[in-house]
Amino acid sequence: MNFTADELKRMYTTMVLIRKFEQNSIEIFAERMKRGDFPGALHSSEGQEAIAVGVSSQLRPDDYVFSTYRGHGHAIAKGMPINKVVAEVHGRATGASRGYGGSMHLFDKSINFMGGNGIVGAGLPLALGTAYAAVKRGTDQVTAVYFGDGGASQGAFHEAINMAAIKKYPIIFICENNQYAATTHVSVNCPIEDIGDRAKAYGIPGPVVDGNNLFEVVDTAGAAVSRARGGEGPTLIECKTWRHRAHCMVIPEHRPGKDREHWANRDPIDQMRDHLTAAGIADAAAIEQLDADVQEQLKAAVAFMQDSPFPDPAEIAEVVYAG
């Protein structure tokens, strides 16, 4: 990796933006829930930001990304404007999906962000389609698709990676192994140590990386993207990571304290901040400024959202079916 100082700072601020956005959404949702309102599901990716940002740093704007219900970070890192993200999560007509999708279904055609997905593992087969389209058209676009440690237990995981390997489709399959699927430990989903090792069943590379280390993610994703773009086929990347919060807002924390402690000192944003400081790219004051800028941006996005109308049901029929 050879990033400029500005690029490094931008990666840092993107991570911070994801984090702060999610904290802000949770606050707004919690507030509404206190009022007896149920504003929908919200899955925080706090703690996993380095994966989205690291992978996206290796993608071109015209590369495709398929995400999950835990996809705010994937969207923001791919370049979805924060206004569209905030507005969608809170159901406004100005949102990424015009209020039809919600937190789990962020879409942005203009940046080939192909949507979140509420069905575990369901993004993997879809990724075959954009990858095939790129091959068919002779473009060298790559498709990236995210899923979790639980997702690797779905039949869709097997069918998609198998077909991608056979066809040598330009896909990078990114498993965000945060050790839990809802409340279930990964050992109940996978009988071997590393999900990356499942790549052997398909004859493709299956690197396993520290998903909380931005630079490890960058290097591994970079190699996989080059391989895909060069027509050599897919890669399965396992990123070991940890989400700061329980599965979603209605599930209380249940993970053993010793796991939580193990990961406490490995926050990806802390690590990146330390890196920027140690490398002399940003001192404490500069970091503070970057953080403040993010907060400003977010504040503006929330204001934009609050000024935005809710979608008009009169349009539903036209949204369901194409003319």
Place this chain on the structure above:
Amino acid sequence: MNFTADELKRMYTTMVLIRKFEQNSIEIFAERMKRGDFPGALHSSEGQEAIAVGVSSQLRPDDYVFSTYRGHGHAIAKGMPINKVVAEVHGRATGASRGYGGSMHLFDKSINFMGGNGIVGAGLPLALGTAYAAVKRGTDQVTAVYFGDGGASQGAFHEAINMAAIKKYPIIFICENNQYAATTHVSVNCPIEDIGDRAKAYGIPGPVVDGNNLFEVVDTAGAAVSRARGGEGPTLIECKTWRHRAHCMVIPEHRPGKDREHWANRDPIDQMRDHLTAAGIADAAAIEQLDADVQEQLKAAVAFMQDSPFPDPAEIAEVVYAG
């Protein structure tokens, strides 16, 4: 393996019975098709008999078997009376499934033969259920489930083996790799050389054997059954084999001649006959007698079928729903 001469002869005659039964069914079906009748689908396992017979030799009567649409051999080898097989394939009320199932859906509760299956790969998840039941009850029954090289591309394959490995269920997964799924070569279904190697994705053994060699099948299945019965978990066994005929009666032969030649000298029944002779267990005359006995048995079964009534539609409602 330490079989008595009688046991060896019985294994030989079972293989011959499967072969002759399938040839006979095809003749009857072809005759009916000539008359403009379409009697249903018939999938011949000629050439694959050593797998069914070898595996079954290692199973107890109370062990469970899940089969496929190419399952006549599995049924006969597990001990389904030939009368019931013939009657079912020709739609009689005296058939294994009383005429409700047909060739693809042979069932026999009395020998824990849990049915053929018309959906590729669909037997694997069902096998988890009987295996779990055995564990729950503390019996040491084993479950065997058959599928093809194409079946290994289904999501059900992955979900079932994964769960079996995690739970250490007593299952043997038997892949009959006959190199083709309908008209599609295995290389379009599997990007690696051996399907057995996929066992690595689940941390279980994945032996690859010559499925046309009865004794190789016996040894490997025997080890897998012991392992399962001993509570050590499942095994994935890949048996390389070759079906003599095209996929089913309505698909013309399309497989390259050189493949066909390669397998021509490896017929499992020929090999077994040679073995019996070489080992001094049965000379030419004795073999001839064994073959003639099989033909008699089959002839009687066909007569039984012809004397049997067709099922009475008045009973349908009671067959669909349990009281």
Place this chain on the structure above:
Amino acid sequence: MPAETTVRRKLKPIVAMNEALDAAMAADDDVVLFGEDIGAYGGVWALSKGLQKKYGELRVFDTPLSECAIMGTCAGAAMAGLRPVIEIMYVDFMTVAMDQLVNQAAKIRLMSGGAFDLPMTIIAPCGAGTSEAAQHSNSLEAWFLNTPGLKVVMPSTVYDMKGLLTAAIGDNNPVMYLWHKALYDLEEEVPDGVWTVPLGEAAVRREGGDITVVAYSLMMHRAMAAAAELDGRVSVEIIDPRTLHPFDLDTVLRSVRKTGRLLVVHESPLRCGVGGDIVRRVCEAGFELLQQAPQVVGGVDSPIPFSKSLEDAVVPQVSDIRAAIETMVE
């Protein structure tokens, strides 16, 4: 099974279902329970709270995140003579387990000529109204009803949730038991003890003479609210079928004989839905009873959108039901 007592207490759906499971497991060692997160944690809906501790890991256990494997395990275990109960976390996820349900569980009895019974129960929450968007808000009962071999239960009251779950577990066929997420906080006074509500018996929730409204699950409550709003002006009879297959046509016909008017309400899509099916049956068995066109108020031809303004527009609201009743009765 102990009969219900006269002691009454407040109960919510999850506790009611949990008690039914508990009683069924206590009574029959063949009843087993498994699914995602239902073992150690007790289920994301708390359905199985305490049951693993009580009945052990062999009878109550967590599975991998593999609905196809879960459904297969369930069907295979039923073939082996157990009486499995599974939870599918949202009915929407049945899409990845359809083959094991439809081509296997629902058909194996027939395909085996009646040799194998498959006594199994699939519990799944369904329905819209919780802002969970397109993939967590469906009610797929019409698919299951269109699948011979399955029974379908959709309770609306806490009493029925408990009594029908008991009946479903006791049934010797695959039963889809769908409870509505928006009823999560319902609270009702019910007896102590255990009871059974037999499959195939509708309940008359409200008596009336002007119009028959057939509504189940959440929509039963909305229909009741609409009827309450019209109280004094229109006399509405409300029939809750409780189970959709078997279906208690007699109770519906008896009511239509009295009212001459039929309105069916459901939130799942209109096309090939339960409403059309009930209209078909009533026409066939009692066309002469109908004084005017039978009507169906159902879900709009759209997946469920996220934003509340949209979500409310695609699923019948109290005001929609009330308007339909008013239009019919004039």
Place this chain on the structure above:
Amino acid sequence: MPAETTVRRKLKPIVAMNEALDAAMAADDDVVLFGEDIGAYGGVWALSKGLQKKYGELRVFDTPLSECAIMGTCAGAAMAGLRPVIEIMYVDFMTVAMDQLVNQAAKIRLMSGGAFDLPMTIIAPCGAGTSEAAQHSNSLEAWFLNTPGLKVVMPSTVYDMKGLLTAAIGDNNPVMYLWHKALYDLEEEVPDGVWTVPLGEAAVRREGGDITVVAYSLMMHRAMAAAAELDGRVSVEIIDPRTLHPFDLDTVLRSVRKTGRLLVVHESPLRCGVGGDIVRRVCEAGFELLQQAPQVVGGVDSPIPFSKSLEDAVVPQVSDIRAAIETMVE
């Protein structure tokens, strides 16, 4: 698109569909075709015979035996702007691909706020009558119709098979195109060239004044045979909807206005089937036109059994349709 010519020739379903595919691929480079065995071999039904040779392996290709992956590839490719066509070898196998169809393809347009069109066609043979038993004989149109976002086409004539396939491929939504296996050997005289039969236009297959029979796919032919048997005694009007969504209600109503009697026939199960849905619509829009109870003849509440004696008993036969007409008209 070249218009149809006046030259006429005999054509069978598979060749008709193959020609429609060929023309669509020639006209639009974005049309691509894939599925199991459809490339090198040309499809187990010969649907794609010659097409790989003509259009190359990038546009016509074999997939692994993975319907979920095939459906995902199809939906994803449509999102990327291609116009994919896939073959599912039997519609029964949709059970392993339901999630990609229902939760993905059918919903992505809505979930994306209308940003992504998914122009894609799923071709699958359906239906009973070929002794292929419980897992190769279904007609799952009711499921697809109950799924907002999908269109459903069920042609009955060779002319329509070609014209509707052309229309389906040209449509910008996911379309389920279901052809009946028992029509495999149908032969019809049709024009040369290419034509389009628009989605949503029913055909009056036979004019009559006593009763309106709505029947599609194989059942249209059986209804015609029943009507022919009654010729001179009962004047039967037969309407073939051709596409079930969109559905041409107007043509049905026009007919019922004339006859006052409605009979719907389909082979898939009655419960939550197409028949009830058509009865619902006709009641809603034209109850006063009905002189007597509308009726539905549909599949029995059973999976399809193997033996011919059983199979014929669970699917409407000509004699069943004839009896229903006679009973209605007396």
